[in-house]
Amino acid sequence: MILAPTPRKKQDLAGDEGEKDIDTDLREENIQVETTPHEGPALVSREHRETVGKATVANPRMVCRNVNVYYGDNHAIKDVSLDIGRNQVIAMIGPSGCGKSTFLRCLNRMNDTIEGCRVTGEIFLDDVNIYDEKVDVVPLRAQVGMVFQKPNPFPKSIYDNIAYGPKIHGLAESKSQLDEIVEISLQKAGLWNEVKDRLDQPGTGLSGGQQQRVCIARTIAVNPEVILMDEPCSALDPIATAVIEDLIDELREHYTIVIVTHSMQQASRVSQRTAYFHLGDLIEIGPTEVIFTNPHHELTQDYITGRFG
């Protein structure tokens, strides 16, 4: 007896009313099984923009529901719902302009600073809606820290770069406590041994990879729960990149990490879950190994296999 292949995993957004088994529907309706050489399996068609894959996780650190972002008339993020898992690295990939960085910046309200930017929907950090009027963005941005593409240490000493945040947030009661925070932060960022003898020298005098680790240490120093990284290695050489990637893997033990990257190899190396964005839609989300070996949406497959445009 000939049986059909095992059905693909269905869309699973817990609590989403009217949840539809998109995959099965598509199979029955208009997806054709391609039979010409080099064609893949029947995938969810390019025209469909609902999220494929499991957007929820058990015990999430952050929960995003129906997030929309508008820059004036431009609808930059379209109804995205996604959980960010605890002590996990989630990678966001997609072509330029797909909204991955915009979505990342929603997670600590960095978009608030952009003129004409409007965010709707809900984003919870441990049960608190960060878009609630009562939420103060200053402690929020300590809880949800950010590391940028270009290393941007303050034009101050290495020590002051790390100590600045704890000082303004009142995390240290004494000089010795501050010293301790600086040391621990630099150790966690894997930089302590390289800079311990020159803490008074300017942070800007370090190599690019070291500067980026200063920025990571600076983020860690204010006790974040989540670290957002926007292309943290794109200005670094392969060795410095490998050091940062190794660091990301270690940081996962204590923090939740969201990384935006243009390098699919980087996404596949550092993350446990991968989200693929396309023109403002969250197209597919799943375990990284599934996204890179067996994606379920045509748009995801096109992108990760290098079939652009």
Next chain:
Amino acid sequence: MAKGHTVKAFTQELGLLKSKVLEMAEECERQLAKAVHSLVERDTKLAQDIIDGDTRINAIQGEVDELAIRMLALRQPMALDLRHIIAAQKMAADFERIADYAANIAKHAIELKSGWLNKPVKSIVKMADCALHMLSDILDAYRNLDIDKAVEVWHRDDEIDKAYFGLLTKLRTLMIEDSTSVTASTRLLFIGRCCERIGDHITNVAENVHFIISGEMHHGRAMG
């Protein structure tokens, strides 16, 4: 439908890889068909051709390996492309083994000088025919990425296994009845065993075709 790669050379390399695997498989089909022919017709010259021809298939497998490794290193393939390359390499290994068994059949056919054992040879021809049909169908399934056909071929290995057990029974009876048939019978036993193993390798190929299409590994578990 899947589009071509932005880097067109990658699409071309994938096409080349697939055509090499298909070339290898078609050569296997010819070798097996000729091996059975050499057995039935007692054609030792043809049998020797088959034994000599095995090097061609080994050479193509070398090319498949080389191309696959080069593509893995230089193209960093993902998803469908990755599955195509991994499966091509594994299938090439199975086809290489199938060709070895065809050559073994030919070797035993040459040695099978005495004793015309009509009944068991018929069983062997039946097994080999079944294997040839499976081979031809699994090639179609690979060519067209037809998952239903791959699953169907996978299940057909049962027929070969049944025929093999039938052959064993016949040969046992023969050897008990006529001790002079032992030498020839054991040769036929080896030949039958070759056909049975060929069936197993074809199921491996079917699993790989299934893997390319579905992304799911089977490893001998019932497919369906």
